[in-house]
Amino acid sequence: MKFNIPIGPQHPALKEPISLRMTVEGEIIRDADIRLGYNHRGLEKLAEERTWIQNIYLTERICGICSHSHTTCYVQGVEKLMEIEPPQRGLYIRTLVAELERVHSHLLWLGVAGHEAGFDSFFMYTWRDREVVMDILEMISGNRVHYAMNTLGGVRRDIDEGQRKHILDSLETLRARSEFYLKIGANEPTFVARLAGVGYLSKEKAMDLCAVGPTARASNVARDVRRDDPYAAYDETPFDVCTAETCDVLGRTVVRIKELFESYKIIEFLLKNLPAGAISVKAPTKAKPNEVLSRYEAPRGENTHYIKSNGTNKPERLKIRAPTLANYPATVEMLKNGFIADIPLIFAAIDPCICCAERTVETLDARSGEEKTLRFSELRKLADERYKKLSPKRNAVWPF
Amino acid sequence: MAVLKTLLYLIVYPGIIFLFVYSTFCEWFDRKVYARLQNRMGPTHTGRWGILQPVADFIKLMSKEDIVPDKADKTLFILLPVFGLAIVATAGLLLPLWHYSATEAGFNSFPGDIIVVLYLLSLPTLIFFLAGWSSTNVFSTIGGTRVLTMLFGYEVPLFLSVLTPAILAGSWRLAEIARFYQQTPALLLPNILGFFIALICIQAKLERTPFDIPHAETEIVGGTFTEYSGKKLAFFRLMTDIELVVSSGLIAAVFLGGFPGGVLLGLVNFVIKTLIVIFFLSLIRALTSRIRVDQVVSFAWKYLAPLAVLQLLIVILIKGLLL
């Protein structure tokens, strides 16, 4: 007997609103459908009416966890349009913050995966260590999220000797703890039983559906923009691309833990070889008419910005494709023939950053993402509708 | 006089007031151990060391708005929490704490009362299923079916492992079993395997990690309790707390030698022994992650049931050879 389960738009497993409609039979999912648009803010249209510098603030606020990735990708593209080269020290600091962001994002993901699997102790431990990274970021930039380090032509803040030493010391603690997590992740039988074999995505399907990031790398597709198309300081930094062969959620966990170790190596290299010099150059206000494609490896996958200029101080078109959007078709594929109990894990394994994935146009009302009962079955969450019909009878005057 | 004693027995100790006070204390203990194992503080604010936190939670829930969904089956929906609370409190009355005679049967200690306690402790599972069913919410229905699926897994090993010490002691009366083991404590050792099996099965019965699938928050929003709020939710939570106390009391009575020593010493014994059991349960809760419902059933039948049968074999051999 099949019936439809709605996951979202509001659900404890989701950090942001997205609607998944699953058709289930018993505990097995037969079909899945993803409905987007709840977090749509109209950023691409807004970007056409703001100057190049103002757009840095706009792109930063696309997402909290991957804020630096969006600004760097945008700023890289605009620097190419304006034909300016940031100095080496600026590039190194940009890469340093990028790797710190990757570390904190992967630690966050490990905690979320533990929480979705019911392993709350693991969640508490990884988030405790994430505080070390957040403190470093606050020390460098003044903020725990939205670091605002980038500007056109370089970075805005410098790192002095004391900060450099502090980061190198904290790296030692982080390294020891990450090894501990690798041991737990591989050896705790209940945790591994939840992760192994879940959300299988074969290599051919990953290539067909154009998956990106650790989702694709866990299916043995060795694509990493830091190696294929080096930007910032990555062409001078030695590192390896991490892949796994199991094609399931356990593979994605292993890929992310391996990437943590790679990031520690990169951060150490960058700090030990930080060149002296200026941190930014002055940028002009207008850019000649030209177009550029800018690519960046965010913690979740490849981030692509396409920018076209028309000679004024505002962009003609800014197109952003965040990595989570590219992983949605792969998610639908992974959900089929899984268990209901695996839905949060499969969805969390692509590391969804839903506010990155939806930027196109403003919604009409603040809450107009409200679904009509057009094509959703009657078994969706009655609670929402019930509540709206119930409360006006009790409060005659609407509170606002 | 006897009537007064019986009334005190039913209402104060070990009746509903004692169960309420002690089960909130046990919930605090469980939360504190769980938090310290996760490098957190746990409840600290209400009362000294946060000891009044579960009471505060109960009072808060009682004062919240109580919503009954339109399409839900109203009679069942409203009566189930009350029934559940009554059932587990009754199971608590049959533990050998006070007002029982070790030598002759009475109204609260009779041959076969161990079976009655086990039966009363499996009724809450049916109540959870009915609660999920009568809510007519997709998530509650799934939670309800998961509760019953788990029942197929852990019930048989639980019964087998709890009844084997009774077989060794040669009686079906909890008070006599306890007295048997108080007189020959060395015979507690052959039952160690059964003790651990019973701990795992009780963890499944109480729906705690790794078996908290029926109300897995990240998957089905709250499972059987999704639609409950206010007083009914307060009663359900109290019911799970009392279930914790009663089942650890059962395990302590059967595996750890009961609660000898009259009223006061018996109470101290009870507190210490149940806290030992609850400590083990909290350890299991903090150290594992949730497993899927089909994995629960296969784990129970592949490992727990054969081990319980092995335990039964050991007990039969010992009984035959030594007694």
Place this chain on the structure above:
Amino acid sequence: MTDVEIIEKAKTLFGDKIVEIANPAKRRIFMTVEVRNLTAVVAGLRKEIHLWYLATVSGLDAGEFYEILYHFGHENGSLTIRTKIPKSDAHLESICPIIPGAILYERELQDMFGIVIDNIPDPRPLVLPDDWPAGNFPLRKDWKYERPEEKIPGGTK
């Protein structure tokens, strides 16, 4: 394969299907094709040069026509195919049979620009809400946003 090798191979494979091909920066190739040759070129690229990874599809409102860019990524950079379609007859052929992962990008083009994509497997709008008034295509240059009157559901106004 380096940029030069890819350009050579593309020229031999497609000959005059390619209107123009340019290499403006390191690891960036831009190729212009006519819209009627688009599917053939994409299929050829996938088979012969193993260009299976489509990063995204950008749409651009350039006055009299729409410019659609297909951004592909390969192991040493990226290749972009550019094509133009007139605004009066905005039709595109879907490349989902060749690259199934292009479905979401094509749905976004339909939503935001009003381009009709033929043979698309799933024509539902991607990001716009259900009660969006028809005929409003937000990313067109001539679309202006007007704030509608605020209606509070269930309350009095």
